[in-house]
């Protein structure tokens with residue numbers, strides 16, 4: 001039996017994937033403390049036209065003198081004008097991205113990686129379960145499903161952040177709900193402004209009535225959250241080949257050589273980041289793998 005990892009890229013990479021394309025920052029949208037979305041436009045009009053990606057894929061963003069970081073594409077795959085990246089400023093490259101301003105230029109290589117199972121899941125319900133900086137690759141999926149609403153059943157988003165201030169994309173929830181996307185939000189710690197749910201993301205499954213026979217579970221976020229989301233999905237008898245996870249493991253070489261992002265026989269950089277749980281199951285519960 002061949003185990004399906006996740007859809008390979010059907011998208012078009014403009015030319016040599018080792019050469020960065022230069023893109024101008026057209027807008028910067030603060031999302032939460034230490035997190036912002038950068039809206040990029042390729043300088044070369046031919047690249048702007050030719051560049052396509054699928055929801056779930058990532059680019060390597062290149063800051064000359066500092067290096068590259070893998071960053072998921074958080075924008076609408078059908079918006080050819082601008083490519084969005086939502087970045088948490090945590091280290092060498094991303095803290096320097098934080099210093100960029102509108103009009104500055106950055107290098108982009110990509111798109112890379114496997115995508116969410118958008119074709120396979122047609123006709124099914126999609127339950128998106130995400131936390132923290134795992135939301136960006138799922139926002140591009142939300143846009144995709146909104147553009148193709150008739151192709152999918154129910155779309156539900158279960159999302160958690162540490163505090164109400166850390167919630168991302170809040171200005172868009174109303175538009176998403178109007179387009180038929182259900183949104184359930186929780187925070188780990190509330191404050192005086194919060195009247196909603198408090199607790200970790202997997203508890204939202206207890207408020208969700210779902211049909212496991214026709215649902216896909218798509219998850220990205222901290223690995224501990226992903227583990228518990230998988231437990232909740234399996235407990236509701238969602239089959240392992242309909243649970244998909246995007247792993248954002250520490251990636252270095254991007255070529256499957258250094259092993260930093262390895263899980264069992266797979267490398268997140270060349271076999272992922274999106275995997276079916278069916279593929280990962282034998283390795284996922286082995287400590288330190």
Ligand SMILES: Cc1cc2nc3c(=O)[nH]c(=O)nc-3n(C[C@H](O)[C@H](O)[C@H](O)COP(=O)(O)OP(=O)(O)OC[C@H]3O[C@@H](n4cnc5c(N)ncnc54)[C@H](O)[C@@H]3O)c2cc1C
Pocket residue numbers: 058068069070071072073086087088089090091092093094095133136137247248249250251268273
């Ligand atoms: C496929 C993929 C998609 C990603 N998408 C996004 C995204 O959309 N937005 C975003 O903000 N980040 C994303 N990340 C994470 C991002 O690539 C890392 O945070 C990256 O290391 C930042 O580079 P840096 O040079 O700023 O930090 P570094 O200087 O490399 O590292 C800073 C600190 O974070 C630790 N670290 C680095 N990467 C990881 C990781 N993946 N998991 C846990 N700890 C880590 C390092 O050990 C170090 O302590 C993604 C990662 C992958 C593999």
